[in-house]
Amino acid sequence: MADAFSSSSETVLQRVVDCTVKTNTSPEKLEELYQIKKTCNFISQHQFQKVALQFPDELLVDSITVAAEIENHSNAKTFILGDTSYGSCCVDEVAAEHVGADCIVHYGRACLSPSKRLPLMYVFERRQLDVEKCASAFRELFPDTQSNIIILYDVNYVHATGDLLELLSPEYPNLVASDLVVEGEQCFSHSQIKRKHYDNCLSEQDNSQVICQFGRQFTLNSGSNLTDHSIFYIGQEGATLRNFMMTWNRCSFCSFDPVTMMGRKESMSINRALMKRYYAIERAKDASVVGILVGTLGVADYLTIIQQLKETIGRAGKKSYMFAMGKLNVPKLANFLEIDIFVLIACPENSLLDSGEFFKPVVTPFEMEVACNKNREWSEEYVTDFRHLLPGGQSHVPLADQQEEGDETDVSLITGALRSRCVLNSEPAESSHGSSVVLRNHTLIVASTDSAASFLAGRSWHGLEQKLGETPVVKAVEGRRGIAIAYEEEGTSS
Structure with a gap:
């Protein structure tokens, strides 16, 4: 076998690696877990020639x-997509297009965010759920059989929800079951998932409210609101449950962990979590330079929200820079000290990033809009899906008219300093006193317009400088040899 580091770029790109077929799953369970026959029927029915198979890290062994x-x-011909550029819950359409795939088969847990480039089929990992113990935990958590309860679940347990409803529906008449839905005509899956055709709306038959969000759809009875219901979640603690609790923060949550087989009432204080996010909003208001982190290349309308954020940030008198760096970590973001705050564009489950370890806070597009758009006020509503912020979305708030916006000042709750929100507008306008061209709203009273370049100019260390004509010309001399811990000319210490 040739050394990988001694090969040219052409041979590296064309190298074929022999892999031994190895699996942790028995052959009889392979069909049940991965729906191989249905996948092959899907491929043959649409006559796909190249198929990209996207696996999360925990399923790569199969x-x-x-x-x-x-x-x-x-x-x-199949291509395995192992290491996704961003979160494994999202469809990696960019990697699939690199190999010229005709479609994608996504395995494992999914956030069900819409993607529109390639035909897609979801195959969820069928994890075990003890229905009897889950029902028993449900009865303990909800002793009142007349309670209004909505059942939500992780996608990996959708296969067992039918049996659970058969046990609980006769006892709980006000039980509301949710279905999985996908958006787009190119999304396909087995019979356990439906296709989404509408957003939150009222049914014409009985005036009941249909809620459709985060790939879940359920119908509320006539005259009832979402806040009148409790939510029972089946799955482990993680991004999915956190996303639900932040969005529907006025509902009480209970959960059942299929691994530990324990039910509990969620004890995380939503108010405390919301106040942490409000602190991040205050940091965003104080920021002068904003970094826009591209955390997805597959979720629909991500380019539209980038443009909207740029306009919103610019209208607030702030500078913005865009970064595309794949999976985020602390060392990556620590390289950009000139950025005061980052805003992450990602799917709803990955956008709520705990930035406690990061050098600078990371906020969501909704939080950045609260900080920069004076028409949007902080309230009980919390939006994790950035598509709802776009024009036509259920949470869209247009920017204030530039002519109505003035130089408004307030006091920072963090630093106590006076800050100003003033619009930067370099559009030329003709003066009423003559034909000279003037600039409107050109002067900022308090707000800082420092760019990243001015930040770098103020650093005490500026890197290497050429200093042409100032450095004398000398002959090359022999430098130090060895490693930094013990150069050869330094000798050894006794």
Whole structure:
């Protein structure tokens, strides 16, 4: 085998790696977990030639076996997408397009965020759920059988929800079951998932309210509101549950962990979590330079929200810079000290990033709009899906008219300093006293317009400088040899 570091770029790109078929899953369970026959029918029905198989890290051990089975039962060539550019819950359409795939088969847990580039099929990992113990925990958490309860679940347990409803529906007449839905005509899956055709609306038959959000759809009875219901979640603690609790923060939550088989009432204080997010909003109001982090290339309308954020930030008198760096970590963001705050554009489950370890806070597009758009006020509503902030979305708030915006000042709750929100507008306007061109709203009283360049200019260390004509010309001399801990000319210490 040739050394990987001694090969040219052409051979590296064309190298074929021999992989041994190895799996942790028995052959009889392979079909049940990965729906191989249905996947092959999906491929053959649409006559796909190249199929991208996207696996999360925990399922990569079965990826080679699944790919081999699909190729044996269909005429398609498969490509395994292992390390996704961003979160594994999102569809990695960019990686699939790199290999020229005709469609994507997404395995494992999914956030069900809409994607529109390639045909898509979801295959959820069928995790075990003890229905009897789940029902028993449900009865303990909700002793009142007349309670209004909505059942939500992680996508990996959708196969067992039917049996659970058969046990609980006769006892709880006001039980509301949710369905999984996907958006777009190119999304396909098995019978356990539906296609989304509408947003939150009222049914014409019985005036009941249909809620459709985060890939979940459920119908509320006539005359009832979402705040009148409690929510029972099936799944482990994580991004999905946190997203639900932040969005529907006026509902009480209970959960059942299928791994520990324990039910509990969620004890996380939503008010405390919301106040932490409000603190981040105050930091965003104080910021002068904002970094826009591109955390997805697959969720629909991500380019539109980037443009909207740029306009919103600019109208607030702040500078913005865009970064695309894949999966985020603390060292990556620490390289940009000139950025005062970052705003992350990602799917709803990945946008709520705990930035406690980061050098600078990371906020969501909704929080940045609260900080920069004076027409949007902080309230009980919390929006994690950035598509709802776009024109036509259910939470869209247009920017204030530039002519109505003035130089408004307030006091920072963090620093106590006076700050100003003033619009920067360099559009030329003709003066009423003559034909000279003047600038409107050109002067900022308090707000700082420092850019990243001015920040770098103020650093005490500026890097290497050429200093042409100032440095004398000398002959090359022999430098130090060895490693930094012990150069050869330094000798050894006794």
